[in-house]
Amino acid sequence: MDIKKFNRDGMIFTILLMATVVLVVPLFRYLNFIGVAIWLVLFGITMYYALSVEKQKKTHDVQTYREIIAFTEGKKLDQIEKSCEIGKRPYQKAFSVIFSALITLVVTIGMYFYLD
Structure with a gap:
């Protein structure tokens, strides 16, 4: 059920x-203002x-891509694999935030000029 x-x-x-972006x-x-209200509800x-x-x-101690894939397939990583993944977590989180922000920026700017 958790999976x-x-x-x-x-x-x-x-x-x-995707819809929010x-x-x-x-x-x-x-x-205008109604659109802002709709977007705020969608964002919430x-x-x-x-x-x-x-x-x-x-709860399930899964953070990296590899841990998430293993969890969704009903598998568990061994202790050495888990230790390696824990070391990757800070870098993957920073990368995902930067990557998401860049995609959002490109899509938003592109839509702004396309709809102009």
Whole structure:
């Protein structure tokens, strides 16, 4: 059940995150204050699922890509593999934040100029 809930919440979060990034410019541009309100609600729901996924990752002690894949396949890493993955966590978190920010920036700027 934990794996199914994790996969479901992860999929919902992914879809909501994409919608949050893609819809920001059209909602703000065409619906003004109503668009801002709709986007804020969408953002709030997205953050709820983000926190849910992070809580599940913490509960099951899975943070890196390799740990998450093993968990979703119902497998466990041995102690040496787990130690290596724990060492990677800070770098992977920093990389994912920077990468996500760059994608968001490119999509938002691209949409702004496309819709202009």
